[in-house]
Amino acid sequence: MRTKWLRGGISLLALALVFASGWLTRNLLANRSMQSGAAVVVQRDFAPALADARTPASNLDVSEPSMVTLYDRVFRLVRDEYVEPVSADKLTHGSLEAMLAALDDPRSQFLRPEQREQFARALNGEIQGIGAVLTVVKRKTTLRVGDETAPLEQNLLQVVAVAPNSPAEKAGLKSGDFIDAIDGQWVISEDPFAEIAQLQRMHSSREQIRQASERARKRLENSVGISEAIRRLSQTPTDAKDAKPLKLTVKRAGQTLEVEVARATTRVRPLEYRLLNGRWGYLRPNLLNAAASREFANALRTLKQGGAKGLVIDLRGVAVGQQEPALQMLSLIATKRQVAQVEYRAGNRYKTRPLNLPKPPQPANLPVAVLVDRGAYNVAEMVALAIRQTANARIFGMPTFGDASQTNLYQLKDGSGFTLTVGRYLGLDGAKFHQKGVQPDVRVAAEPRMRGQLGGDPALERAVSWLQSQEKRS
Numbered sequence: 001m002r003t004k005w006l007r008g009g010i011s012l013l014a015l016a017l018v019f020a021s022g023w024l025t026r027n028l029l030a031n032r033s034m035q036s037g038a039a040v041v042v043q044r045d046f047a048p049a050l051a052d053a054r055t056p057a058s059n060l061d062v063s064e065p066s067m068v069t070l071y072d073r074v075f076r077l078v079r080d081e082y083v084e085p086v087s088a089d090k091l092t093h094g095s096l097e098a099m100l101a102a103l104d105d106p107r108s109q110f111l112r113p114e115q116r117e118q119f120a121r122a123l124n125g126e127i128q129g130i131g132a133v134l135t136v137v138k139r140k141t142t143l144r145v146g147d148e149t150a151p152l153e154q155n156l157l158q159v160v161a162v163a164p165n166s167p168a169e170k171a172g173l174k175s176g177d178f179i180d181a182i183d184g185q186w187v188i189s190e191d192p193f194a195e196i197a198q199l200q201r202m203h204s205s206r207e208q209i210r211q212a213s214e215r216a217r218k219r220l221e222n223s224v225g226i227s228e229a230i231r232r233l234s235q236t237p238t239d240a241k242d243a244k245p246l247k248l249t250v251k252r253a254g255q256t257l258e259v260e261v262a263r264a265t266t267r268v269r270p271l272e273y274r275l276l277n278g279r280w281g282y283l284r285p286n287l288l289n290a291a292a293s294r295e296f297a298n299a300l301r302t303l304k305q306g307g308a309k310g311l312v313i314d315l316r317g318v319a320v321g322q323q324e325p326a327l328q329m330l331s332l333i334a335t336k337r338q339v340a341q342v343e344y345r346a347g348n349r350y351k352t353r354p355l356n357l358p359k360p361p362q363p364a365n366l367p368v369a370v371l372v373d374r375g376a377y378n379v380a381e382m383v384a385l386a387i388r389q390t391a392n393a394r395i396f397g398m399p400t401f402g403d404a405s406q407t408n409l410y411q412l413k414d415g416s417g418f419t420l421t422v423g424r425y426l427g428l429d430g431a432k433f434h435q436k437g438v439q440p441d442v443r444v445a446a447e448p449r450m451r452g453q454l455g456g457d458p459a460l461e462r463a464v465s466w467l468q469s470q471e472k473r474s
Contacts, residue, residue, distance in 0.1 A: 071095075093416065105421055106136050107407045113415035123322065125268035125287050129234035130246070130261045131166020132159050132173055133319040133377065135403075136226060145198040154190045157226055160401060161319035161375035163266050164286055171261035174252065175317060175375035175401075181249035182232055186223040192216040236265050268320075271295040273303065276454055280464050281308035281366075284452060285329070288321035288379050293328040300332055300364060310367040310467035312460060313387065314452060316397060321379025323406070324358070330383060331357045332364060334390035340382055341430060342406055344423040352426065355382075367470040368393040369463035372440060376400040382425040385438050389428040395440040396463045404434035442466075 075091060096110040111119055118128070136155050143152040159177040162168040179187055191197075195212045224232075237243040243263070250257045270292035272284045281303035285292040303311070313333070330339050340355040368391050370384050381400040387393045406423035424434050442462055450456030454464065 089414075096416075096418065100418055100420070103421075105405075107403075107405045108418070108420045110418045111416055116411070116415065116417045119409075119417075123289055123320065125270060125289065125291070125320070127163050127166065127266040127268060128236045129232075129263045130168040130171075130173070131163040131264070131266040132168040132233065133161045133163075133375075134158065134179075134230055134233065135160050137178075143194050143198060145195055145202065146204075148198070148202060150194070150198045150201075152190055152194055155226060156189050157187050157229055160377050161317040163268050164317075165268075166266040167262040167264055171259050173248075173250070173259060173261065175373065176252065178251040179229065179233070179248055180251050180256070182224060182229055183247050184222065184249075186219060187229045188220075188223050188225050192219050192223075233263075236263050271299060272452070273299040274452070275303055275306050275308060276312075276464065278307060279309045280467055281306075281311045282314065282452060282460070283311065284314040285318060286320075288318060288326045288329070288383065290322070290325050293325035296329045297332060304364065304366075308366065309471050310369070311364065312369045312371065312463050312467070314371040314460070315376045315380045315384050316371050316373040316451070316459075317375035318380040319375060319377035319401075321377070321383075323379055326379050326383050327355075327357050330386055330390075331359060331361050333368060333387055333393075334361045335363050335392075336390045336428070337361060338428060339386040339390050340428055341426040342423040343426055344406075352430070355425070363391065367467055369466055370395045371459050371463060372397045372400050372438060373459075374398060374401050374437070376438070378403045378405060381433055381438050385427045385431070385433065388441075394442065394463075394466055395438065396442045396466075397440050397444050397459045399437035399439050400433070402433060402435045402437035404432070 075095070079086060079088060079091060093110065093112055100108050100110045122128075135158055137158045139154045139156055141152050141154060142149040157179045159168070159173055159175060159179065161175050162173050180189070181187060193213075193216050196209055196216060199209050199212055232246065245260045245262045248259045248261060250259050268286050270285065270287050270289065272286065274282050276282050281300070283296065283299055283303070285296060300311075311333075327339070334357065337360060338354045338356050341352045342355050343350055343352050345351075368387060370387050370393055372381075372384050372395055376384060377400070381402070381404065384395055384400065388395055404425040405421045406425055407419050408422050409417060409419050411417040424432070426432055444459040444462055446458040448457035448459065452460065454461060
């Protein structure tokens with residue numbers, strides 16, 4: 001089903017041109033988010049953790065009657081007196097989009113009914129578009145104008161991970177890539193008028209300011225907002241004339257690359273597993289969802305029956321995750337009922353609560369090695385840390401992405417919904433990994449030539465070597 005998108009790119013460009021000297025990047029991007037809606041949730045993250053799917057209860061203690069009355073008054077005036085007829089649904093959904101966009105959190109977004117359905121399909125492994133998990137990364141840098149510098153905030157569109165067998169993987173996109181342009185159009189990542197503001201502070205000549213204004217105007221004329229960019233990358237065309245590959249300008253480790261990538265529906269296999277050298281069980285959950293949880297239990301049983309003396313759990317590039325299925329998997333590895341903590345807000349204070357397995361653990365009682373990289377994201381990061389802290393495992397690879405958000409999905413009566421960050425995952429010992437990532441015990445920077453295959457996967461080889469040493473000790 002094709003998602004309906006709100007339009008507004010032209011109006012955004014017009015506003016930016018009119019208010020050139022005062023338009024800030026934050027406002028620019030916020031307006032784009034409000035216009036194009038909550039599509040960013042599914043496309044940015046595929047799957048915020050489904051910690052709790054419920055309808056929020058009324059809480060009179062935190063209500064703001066005066067503000068609610070004010071909102072209701074404005075709502076009725078707009079609905080009844082705006083020059084063109086406007087539906088209550090449009091106003092309500094637009095208001096909710098703007099409310100959640102005001103949080104400036106890519107994991108807290110409103111979902112229209114069709115978007116919530118697309119969200120659910122992504123959770124189940126049906127990925128649209130190029131097949132990459134995308135997010136927006138904030139970065140503070142400096143703008144140099146002449147001999148002076150000024151602070152500059154950027155909002156960069158980054159690839160978190162690519163789905164197996166997706167167009168993105170086939171095109172060579174990698175975790176950590178920044179998408180700078182699509183079909184030659186700059187993805188707006190900073191205030192295009194920052195140079196003008198700096199020239200004005202420097203009391204530069206009118207001619208310098210005019211030239212800077214012309215450069216900014218041309219840049220904006222050939223640009224696309226982040227929300228629109230995500231939509232293009234995350235939508236599978238239904239019309240053959242729109243199905244041509246996208247040409248992406250990608251920045252990777254100081255280099256600028258041109259990548260051509262198709263768009264298609266990618267169906268991700270929940271789990272892959274095999275027995276290595278007849279002794280070491282290798283399990284790679286491509287998703288952390290209900291299907292992967294069921295297959296994980298069956299695979300673990302099969303590997304043990306086949307004579308596995310140790311396990312390698314490969315979480316590299318695992319960016320689609322749900323909390324409950326992840327806990328089900330952990331119950332077969334962890335030796336403790338509590339596997340992590342969650343930090344949450346209670347009024348103006350922060351508290352922590354335990355994150356427990358849904359049932360007593362039934363561990364495999366085998367040595368475990370975990371593989372991670374920057375593509376291990378959110379719930380996968382929590383799982384890696386939990387395995388290390390509750391099963392005496394070792395982690396091999398590179399630091400994980402660093403997103404510890406615990407996110408709830410709320411379903412509303414009209415079929416719409418929203419996601420909301422309600423806490424941060426912590427390690428069992430209270431260790432924080434948000435914006436830091438989970439650090440491996442053994443760093444292995446070399447990328448695999450053949451992931452999951454001995455002889456072509458350096459991190460896997462280091463993990464198996466450690467498992468062999470553990471077997472000798474026992």
